[in-house]
Amino acid sequence: METQILKPDENSLFAAKKIIEEGGLVAFPTETVYGLGANAFDGDAVKKIYEVKGRPQDNPLIVHVHKDYDISRIVCDIPDYALKLAKKFQPGPLTIVLKSRGTVSPIVSCGLDTIGIRVPSHPDAQKFLKAVELPIAAPSANVSKHVSPVTAQHVYADLNGKIPLILDGGKCSGGIESTVLDCTGEIPCVLRSGLVTREMIAEVAGDCGVFIPKKGEKVRSPGMKYKHYSPNCRTMLFPYEEREKALEEYERQRAEGVNAWIMCENSVAREFGTDKILALGENGEEFAANLYDKLREGEKVAELIIAVAPKEQGGVMAGVMNRLTKACGGQG
Ligand code: TXA
Ligand code: MG
Numbered sequence: 162m163e164t165q166i167l168k169p170d171e172n173s174l175f176a177a178k179k180i181i182e183e184g185g186l187v188a189f190p191t192e193t194v195y196g197l198g199a200n201a202f203d204g205d206a207v208k209k210i211y212e213v214k215g216r217p218q219d220n221p222l223i224v225h226v227h228k229d230y231d232i233s234r235i236v237c238d239i240p241d242y243a244l245k246l247a248k249k250f251q252p253g254p255l256t257i258v259l260k261s262r263g264t265v266s267p268i269v270s271c272g273l274d275t276i277g278i279r280v281p282s283h284p285d286a287q288k289f290l291k292a293v294e295l296p297i298a299a300p301s302a303n304v305s306k307h308v309s310p311v312t313a314q315h316v317y318a319d320l321n322g323k324i325p326l327i328l329d330g331g332k333c334s335g336g337i338e339s340t341v342l343d344c345t346g347e348i349p350c351v352l353r354s355g356l357v358t359r360e361m362i363a364e365v366a367g368d369c370g371v372f373i374p375k376k377g378e379k380v381r382s383p384g385m386k387y388k389h390y391s392p393n394c395r396t397m398l399f400p401y402e403e404r405e406k407a408l409e410e411y412e413r414q415r416a417e418g419v420n421a422w423i424m425c426e427n428s429v430a431r432e433f434g435t436d437k438i439l440a441l442g443e444n445g446e447e448f449a450a451n452l453y454d455k456l457r458e459g460e461k462v463a464e465l466i467i468a469v470a471p472k473e474q475g476g477v478m479a480g481v482m483n484r485l486t487k488a489c490g491g492q493g
Pocket of ligand 2: 309
């Protein structure tokens with residue numbers, strides 16, 4: 162299959178609509194990462210997403226809708242606090258998990274009785290959703306476990322020949338996936354951290370929990386149990402306080418002939434003064450926007466990425482740390 166990369170315009174959006182209606186897949190930009198979309202009502206189309214990505218069959222997909230879509234067609238029992246949160250943060254990088262009405266294919270949520278609803282704010286995502294006039298089930302448009310794509314070229318690198326169309330909306334501004342928020346309980350609970358932080362949610366909803374799986378407890382967001390976001394090279398991760406050790410490791414590896422690169426925030430890059438640097442930026446927002454791009458750049462240029470965790474840990478950094486730990490932690 163030939164994979165086309167097209168800018169969203171009248172013709173490409175018409176082509177996208179046709180592919181979706183015929184049960185095919187279209188990759189599209191969002192403000193977080195690129196998504197790989199299928200008609201959420203069409204079980205056979207949704208199955209293709211799992212096949213193309215090599216995604217485990219028990220990891221549910223979130224459903225993307227146009228900002229004017231009436232979500233009561235697919236979910237029910239929406240608590241007041243969820244309505245408030247939707248009003249404040251949607252369109253935007255917040256996915257709200259609600260009770261399913263049972264109208265979308267059960268394959269979308271892998272048999273769970275809930276559905277994650279996301280209203281992306283990227284103008285091209287909105288154009289795509291308006292054109293297709295359907296709720297779109299979509300995970301990130303990468304091969305399962307690889308780094309999520311933040312450009313059309315990243316999608317192409319992973320899925321060339323496997324899907325017919327990538328809508329090219331430029332580089333995603335957010336850079337890490339949406340916050341996934343369980344809204345089926347008394348208070349909202351963060352299942353996956355992202356750019357809409359726990360603090361921002363608590364300010365609107367009055368309170369907000371964070372789900373931390375205990376040993377043996379059933380995982381509430383099945384994606385959490387898998388290795389994720391990993392570049393195709395060796396990685397190491399050092400806490401900020403141990404950055405000197407990271408530098409020593411870099412020098413040791415280099416002396417042994419290993420093509421090692423350091424990934425860190427700009428201030429640490431200045432402190433180290435080494436030349437093989439993947440610099441992530443000055444603050445949480447820049448870190449999020451650059452992380453996946455730098456991981457993909459890193460796997461091209463380096464044999465080993467030695468990452469230094471950010472100094473700050475609160476707010477947006479919670480999401481950044483979560484992704485960085487999954488990408489670079491626990492290997493070597
Ligand atoms: O920003 C994003 O969320 C991107 C763009 C494309 O919208 N999408 C994305 O999808 O990251 P994916 O499939 O890579 O991650 C979705 C996460 C997974 O961790 C999954 O387990 C969780 O959301 N999830 C989906 N439906 C759920 C549900 N009903 N209950 C709990 N967790 C759910
Ligand atoms: Mg993903």
